[in-house]
Amino acid sequence: MRTLEVVAADVAYGDGVPVLRDVTVTVRPGELLAVTGPSGAGKTTLLAAMAGLLRPAAGRVLVDGEELRDRDQGVGLGVVLIPQENGLAAILTAAENVAVAMIATGGSTADARRGTSESLEKVGLAAQADQLIDELSGGQQQRAAIARGLALHGDVLLADEVTSELDAANRQKVIELLRAEAARGAAVVFATHDPEAAAACDHELHLADGDATLLR
Numbered sequence: 235m236r237t238l239e240v241v242a243a244d245v246a247y248g249d250g251v252p253v254l255r256d257v258t259v260t261v262r263p264g265e266l267l268a269v270t271g272p273s274g275a276g277k278t279t280l281l282a283a284m285a286g287l288l289r290p291a292a293g294r295v296l297v298d299g300e301e302l303r304d305r306d307q308g309v310g311l312g313v314v315l316i317p318q319e320n321g322l323a324a325i326l327t328a329a330e331n332v333a334v335a336m337i338a339t340g341g342s343t344a345d346a347r348r349g350t351s352e353s354l355e356k357v358g359l360a361a362q363a364d365q366l367i368d369e370l371s372g373g374q375q376q377r378a379a380i381a382r383g384l385a386l387h388g389d390v391l392l393a394d395e396v397t398s399e400l401d402a403a404n405r406q407k408v409i410e411l412l413r414a415e416a417a418r419g420a421a422v423v424f425a426t427h428d429p430e431a432a433a434a435c436d437h438e439l440h441l442a443d444g445d446a447t448l449l450r
């Protein structure tokens with residue numbers, strides 16, 4: 235399992251003014267870090283840098299000591315991102331979305347079949363496995379994206395606002411699933427607006443006005 239480190243990172247889009255300045259945080263295997271802050275504070279931006287989608291303008295993102303340069307390298311290092319807008323293929327079923335991701339990252343078809351049903355079961359979507367994403371509610375789509383992320387068994391799991399469309403019971407279940415990923419040894423980062431969800435995490439990094447403060 236791998237440690238995620240962000241070291242003195244400024245994160246910007248193109249040549250623009252940095253959205254975040256001088257961010258330093260470490261997430262070790264087994265830890266669950268909440269990233270909080272108001273809308274537009276830079277939570278998605280920080281997770282994009284942690285995933286390798288956005289290279290810091292200054293400073294570094296390291297996975298087990300290896301500097302992250304792009305998303306392909308991030309995938310190779312086991313960094314899984316569950317994006318805010320779910321990133322699912324609308325014309326595939328929930329099961330196909332999970333299976334395709336597993337096969338694309340080297341899983342066999344047998345593994346994909348087993349992993350798909352296990353992960354859909356975990357998020358309470360077993361009955362919707364063969365429905366097209368387009369036919370699912372917003373919350374069900376969000377749970378399908380979580381199932382896909384869980385099925386990939388990342389060493390680092392980045393979950394971007396993955397409970398925003400869920401009812402209280404499902405929100406609680408997803409927090410427990412993220413906690414279970416940490417217990418498995420993953421370094422888990424959870425961007426959230428929800429103070430209760432943040433309180434359930436081991437640590438909280440709060441973003442505001444371009445600065446990042448580790449609250450606990």
Ligand SMILES: Nc1ncnc2c1ncn2[C@@H]1O[C@H](COP(=O)(O)OP(=O)(O)OP(=O)(O)O)[C@@H](O)[C@H]1O
Pocket residue numbers: 247253271272273274275276277278279280318395
């Ligand atoms: N692709 C982009 N190009 C330029 N600026 C961007 C881009 N994406 C986001 N930003 C800007 O970066 C800042 C941080 O946005 P970000 O999406 O990271 O915030 P957030 O904390 O995730 O917000 P929310 O809680 O609303 O999802 C905002 O000012 C936003 O306008």
